[in-house]
Amino acid sequence: MSDAALDVVEFLLTTSVYSDDRTLDENDLPPSFRRVFWTGGANGGSDDGDSDDGTSRRRAGISRPLSATNSTAREATGVDQPWAAVSDLMFTERDEFSGTITLTQQEMAERWFAERADEKRLLENPTLAKHFAEHGEYGDDFDVTHEEAREQNRPIRADRVWIDGLLEEYFDDEEDEDMLDLVEVRAPEEVDITLEDLVLTEDQEAEIDKIAKAIEHRDYLSEIGLREIGKLLFVGPPGTGKTSTAQALARDMDLPFVEVKLSMITSQYLGETAKNVDKTFEVAKRLSPCILFIDEFDFVAKTRRSDEHAALKRAVNTLLKSIDNISLIEDDVLLIGATNHPDQLDDAAWRRFDEIINFPKPDYNMRADILQVITRQMKIEEFDPQLIAEATEGLTGSDLRMVLREAVLEALTEDRTTLTQEDLLNAVEEFEERDNLKNMDMIEGDHDALVAGGDIEGAASDGGHEHDHDHDH
Numbered sequence: 001m002s003d004a005a006l007d008v009v010e011f012l013l014t015t016s017v018y019s020d021d022r023t024l025d026e027n028d029l030p031p032s033f034r035r036v037f038w039t040g041g042a043n044g045g046s047d048d049g050d051s052d053d054g055t056s057r058r059r060a061g062i063s064r065p066l067s068a069t070n071s072t073a074r075e076a077t078g079v080d081q082p083w084a085a086v087s088d089l090m091f092t093e094r095d096e097f098s099g100t101i102t103l104t105q106q107e108m109a110e111r112w113f114a115e116r117a118d119e120k121r122l123l124e125n126p127t128l129a130k131h132f133a134e135h136g137e138y139g140d141d142f143d144v145t146h147e148e149a150r151e152q153n154r155p156i157r158a159d160r161v162w163i164d165g166l167l168e169e170y171f172d173d174e175e176d177e178d179m180l181d182l183v184e185v186r187a188p189e190e191v192d193i194t195l196e197d198l199v200l201t202e203d204q205e206a207e208i209d210k211i212a213k214a215i216e217h218r219d220y221l222s223e224i225g226l227r228e229i230g231k232l233l234f235v236g237p238p239g240t241g242k243t244s245t246a247q248a249l250a251r252d253m254d255l256p257f258v259e260v261k262l263s264m265i266t267s268q269y270l271g272e273t274a275k276n277v278d279k280t281f282e283v284a285k286r287l288s289p290c291i292l293f294i295d296e297f298d299f300v301a302k303t304r305r306s307d308e309h310a311a312l313k314r315a316v317n318t319l320l321k322s323i324d325n326i327s328l329i330e331d332d333v334l335l336i337g338a339t340n341h342p343d344q345l346d347d348a349a350w351r352r353f354d355e356i357i358n359f360p361k362p363d364y365n366m367r368a369d370i371l372q373v374i375t376r377q378m379k380i381e382e383f384d385p386q387l388i389a390e391a392t393e394g395l396t397g398s399d400l401r402m403v404l405r406e407a408v409l410e411a412l413t414e415d416r417t418t419l420t421q422e423d424l425l426n427a428v429e430e431f432e433e434r435d436n437l438k439n440m441d442m443i444e445g446d447h448d449a450l451v452a453g454g455d456i457e458g459a460a461s462d463g464g465h466e467h468d469h470d471h472d473h
């Protein structure tokens with residue numbers, strides 16, 4: 001109960017301090033607070049309804065003063081009955097008519113808060129961190145600076161509401177709807193994989209460190225005129241972690257993740273495609289700093305070589321030109337391309353990337369590590385990842401995930417949620433059998449063998465491991 005009171009008082013203090021101190025901006029509010037006060041954009045934010053410019057849509061943002069009511073407090077803090085939680089305190093008051101909750105004695109509230117809050121709480125609230133640092137009388141209780149709290153706080157550009165607001169502002173007419181087939185924008189908060197969940201090679205880690213440093217020091221790079229940086233190409237077989245790594249980078253660096261699905265370029269609106277490619281890059285620039293991820297990059301090469309539709313060629317040329325015109329240093333956009341078929345890329349495509357990062361199939365040690373990572377949450381008796389790694393030569397990270405999934409589902413048929421090493425070995429065997437079936441399927445005239453093999457259903461419905469990463473997320 002007292003924690004609920006503390007949460008609500010923190011909220012009340014924050015809204016009050018933020019409303020008064022004009023030097024504070026959105027990045028000083030904890031994400032759960034600012035979400036409540038966000039207006040404009042797709043989600044509309046709070047219901048304060050001040051549509052100041054009568055013309056069209058208004059710019060998304062947070063406007064002062066922030067008003068604390070039962071409903072905003074509930075949404076921000078998760079406390080069910082915010083007013084009930086603080087109504088006993090001497091320094092709170094609720095206006096019956098408007099429902100606004102205010103602090104009648106802010107100083108008393110500050111003292112009360114300072115006595116109960118720990119540094120961790122303050123570190124997560126830059127608004128209050130600044131306030132308490134500036135007010136010596138409580139400042140001694142806390143050793144948290146405004147900068148520290150701001151640095152730790154997730155930036156507003158990483159919030160879904162912020163991204164939606166920008167997209168809404170940018171893509172207003174109906175015809176833009178089909179843009180969404182081509183591009184998917186994800187807020188870092190919506191990415192659930194982190195770099196820690198991924199087992200990377202030394203090379204991959206070194207490259208990622210390098211790019212993180214480059215992002216951090218892009219002002220310096222710009223000063224010395226170094227522009228050819230920030231375009232990466234991830235190369236490797238399906239299921240080796242290319243998409244996951246790009247997403248994890250977005251999450252770990254708090255950058256929006258803009259994904260272009262190149263195969264969608266061939267969708268029905270071919271005439272619009274070149275324009276849409278242009279717009280995609282505009283989106284990325286507007287959302288910057290962000291990561292622009294272009295999957296299936298080999299698609300570019302295919303269309304350039306063959307006799308494709310002229311509109312398609314135009315679209316691909318626009319794409320290549322757009323890539324030339326975007327820069328990490330000038331636009332704050334990190335471009336990552338990915339391909340399963342590097343052999344199909346021509347020089348023109350290849351030349352556009354300044355770092356090529358190889359995603360090989362994992363070796364023995366990596367497989368053992370991946371097995372450790374993906375089983376972290378599972379109970380497995382006599383688990384020996386080394387032994388499984390030995391038995392899974394040639395499998396990718398995605399394959400290993402599929403093996404584990406199989407083992408888990410198998411065990412569930414016996415109502416077991418604790419696995420055994422035996423379960424895993426059986427699942428490996430099953431996987432290999434299925435893999436054989438899949439390969440057989442591709443050899444002409446082997447159809448009878450496939451039928452005799454029996455398990456067509458399984459092979460057909462799961463389609464082998466090239467697909468499975470689609471289901472994994």
Ligand SMILES: Nc1ncnc2c1ncn2[C@@H]1O[C@H](COP(=O)(O)OP(=O)(O)O)[C@@H](O)[C@H]1O
Nearest residue numbers: 198199238239240241242243244397398469472
């Ligand atoms: N090196 C790895 N470490 C941990 N998990 C991996 C690794 N490689 C692949 N995976 C897992 O396999 C799945 C598919 O990976 P994905 O990134 O989609 O591969 P790709 O884009 O290369 O086809 C994801 O769930 C991912 O977490």
Ligand SMILES: [Mg+2]
Nearest residue numbers: 242243244295
């Ligand atoms: Mg992928």
